[in-house]
Amino acid sequence: MTTKIKLIGLHKSFGDKEILSDINLSIATGELVTIIGPSGSGKSTLIRCLNLLEVPSSGQLAFNNELVDFQVNSKGRLTHRSEASLPKFRTKIGMVFQHFNLFANRTVLQNLTDAPKRILKQPAKIAYQDAQHFLELVGLLDFQNQYPSQLSGGQQQRVAIARALMMHPEVLLFDEPTSALDPEMVNEVLTVMLRLKAAGITMVVVTHEMAFTQQASDRVVFIEHGRIQFLGSPTQLANQADDSRVKEFINKLDHRIVLHALEQKGSNHEMAQ
Numbered sequence: 001m002t003t004k005i006k007l008i009g010l011h012k013s014f015g016d017k018e019i020l021s022d023i024n025l026s027i028a029t030g031e032l033v034t035i036i037g038p039s040g041s042g043k044s045t046l047i048r049c050l051n052l053l054e055v056p057s058s059g060q061l062a063f064n065n066e067l068v069d070f071q072v073n074s075k076g077r078l079t080h081r082s083e084a085s086l087p088k089f090r091t092k093i094g095m096v097f098q099h100f101n102l103f104a105n106r107t108v109l110q111n112l113t114d115a116p117k118r119i120l121k122q123p124a125k126i127a128y129q130d131a132q133h134f135l136e137l138v139g140l141l142d143f144q145n146q147y148p149s150q151l152s153g154g155q156q157q158r159v160a161i162a163r164a165l166m167m168h169p170e171v172l173l174f175d176e177p178t179s180a181l182d183p184e185m186v187n188e189v190l191t192v193m194l195r196l197k198a199a200g201i202t203m204v205v206v207t208h209e210m211a212f213t214q215q216a217s218d219r220v221v222f223i224e225h226g227r228i229q230f231l232g233s234p235t236q237l238a239n240q241a242d243d244s245r246v247k248e249f250i251n252k253l254d255h256r257i258v259l260h261a262l263e264q265k266g267s268n269h270e271m272a273q
Contacts (some may be wrong), residue, residue: 001028003065004171004202010059012226013047019045020082020226023059027171030200034213037223038249043206044081046223047173050204051093052086053069063089064170091119094164098176100156102163103146108135109144112163120167127166133164138192154185158192167197172196174205190216210250 003026005095010023020042027033036199048054049061052070053160055078061068068089069082078086083112102111112131116122122130136157137139148156157177164172174193179185190212196203207213214234222230222237230237237250 003027003032004029004063005204006060006065007049007252008060008062010061011057012042012048012049013057014081018226020049020056023228025221025228025231027204028218029202029203031216031218032197032203033215033219034217035206035221035223036208036210036213036249037221037229041224042226045174045225046174047204048208050171050173051090051095053095060144061095063092070194070267084190087096087119090168092170094167094169094172096157096160096164096172096174099150100153100160100180102156102159106147107145108151108159111148111159112166114165116166121218122254130166135159136216137165138162139188152185153181153223154188157181157185157189161192161196171202171204174203176208178204178209180205200272207257224249244254 005027007025009022010020011018012020023046035046040053045054049056051176052061052068055070055072062068069085071079071082072080102135103114106114109128109131112134113124113127116127116130117124131144138161140155140162141156143151143155143159145221148159151159155197157180161177162171177193178189178222181189186209190209193205193212205212205217214237217234219232220230221228221232224245224263237246
């Protein structure tokens, strides 16, 4: 598989406090990588560095084997040249946030079609057709004229996923997409994410859902104190015997099997086309 994203010696500090230290990570095209770790370990900062919502303090970020420019000036702000290159880069990496970030005063359909028309200069007809397709994919086609306040948390997060897909990204980032949901709504969001995996979409997911991590991940990153402590397959993670801290963390998490869609992975592939 080809490398989609690569981090080389990445560091991130806020003032004198170092949040990430010497992060080296490659993510292959079509891979689903989950990032786990205790609160405050640097997980969210790491995923936000992947699309430069947080600008690394040092190190390199490559996308499709090309280095991404995030040079800063003497004041620690991105240079004009770097700023100019970011919008094009960010359209290739979609982001799904913990708290949905939908526009409350716009319908579901308007939430989906605004950015493609404004940023991609997409004709309204094409944006509408794409919205119909992605709303059907997440099971919310009948809700397109409703407002976010009329939807459950799980439905709002599925709308957020559809909105991210509207930009036709090459990578989807998820920052704890189920942590703000009631337990009964978690499965509906994870099921949609499994459909995306079956379609071969490259995904990086910060999560505490160990059932999803163990069953859906190609690789798992365990991060603590801003450093990668483990990187490997779910099987290797489950059998990790030489790091008691990793095992201690995993044993504290909820291992309930909340996913039923894995048995239907083959049929899900057609739904994501």
